[in-house]
Structures are given as structure tokens and as C-alpha cells.
Amino acid sequence: MFNAIFDMLSYPFMQRALAVGILVSLCAALLGVSLVLRRYSMIGDGLSHVGFGALAIAAVANLAPLKVAIPVVVIAAFFLLRLSEDSRLKGDSAIAVISTSALAFGVLILSVGGGVNTDVYNYMFGSIYAMSEDDVVLSLSLSFIVLVLFILFYNRIFSVTFDETFARAGGIRVNAYTMLTAVLTAITIVLGMRMMGAMLISALIIFPALTAMRVFKTFRAVTIAAALIAIVSFAVGITLSYLFDAPGGATVVLVNLGAMLLFSCIGAIGKRK
Numbered sequence: 568m569f570n571a572i573f574d575m576l577s578y579p580f581m582q583r584a585l586a587v588g589i590l591v592s593l594c595a596a597l598l599g600v601s602l603v604l605r606r607y608s609m610i611g612d613g614l615s616h617v618g619f620g621a622l623a624i625a626a627v628a629n630l631a632p633l634k635v636a637i638p639v640v641v642i643a644a645f646f647l648l649r650l651s652e653d654s655r656l657k658g659d660s661a662i663a664v665i666s667t668s669a670l671a672f673g674v675l676i677l678s679v680g681g682g683v684n685t686d687v688y689n690y691m692f693g694s695i696y697a698m699s700e701d702d703v704v705l706s707l708s709l710s711f712i713v714l715v716l717f718i719l720f721y722n723r724i725f726s727v728t729f730d731e732t733f734a735r736a737g738g739i740r741v742n743a744y745t746m747l748t749a750v751l752t753a754i755t756i757v758l759g760m761r762m763m764g765a766m767l768i769s770a771l772i773i774f775p776a777l778t779a780m781r782v783f784k785t786f787r788a789v790t791i792a793a794a795l796i797a798i799v800s801f802a803v804g805i806t807l808s809y810l811f812d813a814p815g816g817a818t819v820v821l822v823n824l825g826a827m828l829l830f831s832c833i834g835a836i837g838k839r840k
Contacts, residue, residue: 596797611769693816695762
């Protein structure tokens with residue numbers, strides 16, 4: 568088994584997959600804690616569907632997929648937050664409106680433009696092993712920027728997450744940091760679509776945060792635990808995917824599910840004691 572793992576690490580495409588996957592998983596987990604606590608856990612699902620619509624346009628127009636999807640999804644994140652502020656359409660309802668509309672638009676564009684090709688299929692269900700060197704450079708660069716901004720504004724994101732009223736009274740520009748979180752999430756979603764697919768990327772945001780909350784209670788502890796869980800789950804998932812020739816995205820999600828069940832048991836035992 569260890570020989571197989573060493574063989575796996577010798578392949579350049581596996582090295583690229585691990586480097587990008589671990590960094591994107593880390594970004595998704597860190598942002599996921601704030602999103603889950605603010606009841607925006609399904610924003611990843613909504614924005615990934617928007618990303619699929621953008622990728623459909625790029626595929627039909629023969630444009631660079633990531634360069635088209637990133638600005639479109641960032642704009643959608645802004646629109647989503649504005650829409651959710653409307654008293655008639657809150658939270659999950661706003662996400663459902665945007666996600667279903669974008670998915671329908673993407674399917675329509677593909678139908679008119681000649682059908683689903685292999686590249687768009689990969690963005691729907693993930694194909695981390697097929698990442699080009701340009702995709703890797705762009706993904707690593709943007710992931711690093713997301714991490715730096717999250718760490719730099721960690722205290723303000725923490726304040727806005729737990730009590731917007733108190734944060735606003737303390738002079739924090741709540742809307743600005745809410746928008747920052749949305750933009751960072753949008754970038755992470757687009758990057759993650761390449762490895763997990765539009766149908767599975769929201770798992771990287773939801774699972775690590777929920778798993779950490781089963782055992783840890785403070786924001787800092789949950790954030791650190793979620794980051795570690797995301798990294799380990801991705802590394803284990805991608806390794807199992809290689810060893811058993813299974814789909815990478817689906818395997819990573821199932822490993823995350825297993826981690827959540829394990830932490831749920833640990834949390835239940837801790838409560839009894």
C-alpha cells in the first residue's frame with residue numbers, strides 16, 4: 568500500500584491535484600464556518616450552479632472557462648446578498664432562485680450551442696486529474712489570496728458572523744465584510760468546481776464546519792478543526808480514489824461524510840461523560 572502511495576506521488580498530475588485540492592479545501596473550510604453559522608451554508612450550491620451557467624457560455628463561445636466563471640460568480644455573490652436583504656426573499660429562498668435559474672440557463676445555452684461536451688461534464692462532476700498547468704497556477708494564486716485576506720480580516724469576520732448589530736455599533740462596516748466573505752466564497756467555489764464539480768463543491772464548505780461543530784464549541788477551535796478536517800479528508804479521499812480507481816470528487820465527499828459521523832459519535836460520547 569505504501570508503495571502505491573509513493574507511486575501516486577510520483578505522477579505530476581497527482582502532485583497538481585493534491586496541491587490545488589488541499590489549498591482549495593482549506594479555503595472552503597475556513598469560509599464555511601462563517602457561512603454555516605450565518606445560515607448561508609447552501610451558498611456554495613447556489614454559486615456553483617451560477618458557475619455552471621458561466622462555464623456553459625464559455626464552452627459555447629470557446630473562451631477560457633475559469634476567466635469567464637470567476638467574474639460572473641463574484642457578481643452573482645453580490646446580487647445574492649442584495650436579494651437576500653429583501654424582506655420578501657431571505658437566505659435559502661434567494662439561493663434557490665439564483666441556483667435554479669442559472670442551472671436552467673446553462674442547460675439552455677448548451678442545448679442551443681450543440682450539447683454537453685466533455686469539458687463541461689467535468690465541471691459538473693469534477694475532474695481534478697485533468698487540470699492544466701495554467702489552471703493550477705491560477706488556482707494556487709487565487710487560493711493564496713483568499714487565505715491571506717481571511718487571516719488578515721479574521722477578527723472582523725468573526726464579529727460580523729456572531730453579532731452584526733454589535734459589530735456595527737463597534738464601527739465595523741458589516742456590509743463591506745459581508746461582501747468580502749461573499750467574494751472570497753465565490754472565488755473558492757469556481758476554483759473548487761474543477762476538482763469537485765458543480766454538483767459536489769458545496770460539500771467542501773458544509774461538511775468540515777459541521778463536523779468540527781460536533782466536538783468543538785468556540786469559533787477559533789471550530790475554524791482550526793474545520794481546516795484540519797478538510798485537509799485530511801481531501802488527502803485521504805484523493806488517495807483512496809487513486810488506489811481504488813474511483814471518482815475523485817465523490818470519494819472526497821464520502822470521506823468527509825465519514826469524518827462527520829465519527830465526530831458525531833465522539834461528540835455524543837463527550838456529552839454523556
